Amino acid sequence: MENLTGKTALITGGSRGIGFGIAAELLKAGMSVAITSRQESAAQEAAQRLQSLNAGQVLGIAADVRNLDAQVKSVARVLQAWGRLDLVVANAGIGHFGSVESLSPEQWRETIDINLTGVFYTVKASLEALKASQGYCITIASLAGTNFFAGGSAYNASKFGLVGFTQAVMLDLRQYGIRVSTIMPGSVSSHFNQRTPGMDDDWKIQPEDIGQLIADLMRLHPRTLPSKIEVRPTRPPKG
Numbered sequence: 001m002e003n004l005t006g007k008t009a010l011i012t013g014g015s016r017g018i019g020f021g022i023a024a025e026l027l028k029a030g031m032s033v034a035i036t037s038r039q040e041s042a043a044q045e046a047a048q049r050l051q052s053l054n055a056g057q058v059l060g061i062a063a064d065v066r067n068l069d070a071q072v073k074s075v076a077r078v079l080q081a082w083g084r085l086d087l088v089v090a091n092a093g094i095g096h097f098g099s100v101e102s103l104s105p106e107q108w109r110e111t112i113d114i115n116l117t118g119v120f121y122t123v124k125a126s127l128e129a130l131k132a133s134q135g136y137c138i139t140i141a142s143l144a145g146t147n148f149f150a151g152g153s154a155y156n157a158s159k160f161g162l163v164g165f166t167q168a169v170m171l172d173l174r175q176y177g178i179r180v181s182t183i184m185p186g187s188v189s190s191h192f193n194q195r196t197p198g199m200d201d202d203w204k205i206q207p208e209d210i211g212q213l214i215a216d217l218m219r220l221h222p223r224t225l226p227s228k229i230e231v232r233p234t235r236p237p238k239g
Helices: 017-028 040-051 068-082 105-133 153-176 207-219
Strands: 008-011 032-037 058-062 087-090 136-140 179-185 228-231
Touching (some): 032 040, 087 207, 136 207
Parallel strands (some): 179 228
């Protein structure tokens, strides 16, 4: 079993929700963690909350995944701070939902730019650092990457694309000893799509559960790669 103490991670969209839960669990496992957010204030406030866990070192970075240069600079910040990058989690995402009749071109572009192109930029920016560490790259997709639904044209397109992208990248990069996985959660209790989690969400996957899963993947012997992982709530409400 791999020891995570001293390893480092970069998590996009880490100021809340799934990204924040992943960061907290990796810190508890002994890793140093950098999180990004589009807003500097959000990145720093989340970093302070994570630092209060009294676990590993935390770095908050303002970066938009739609900007390749911002992703390159984020990786450079991690390397400057800790000298290595062992794990990249491409987590930043957005959801615009509605019939194709009502979906605006701006909503379509934002969904694809963040959920798909933003992941490409994140992976592209981190390649050389991951080659050096023979590290791990994980994308956060969704069960919506295999299950389409009415009102999900933009979101489905972005997540179907993300699943395919990640699996192709896995084949591209394993020759360097880089492991690549995509995690496809079902219902998660998070702030996704501007909602606030409450007691009614206790049945859902919790953000820290995804963090525990990623820590387990990191600990797995490098010879073995779960490349695509579907995750569901154990007991959803009866419909």
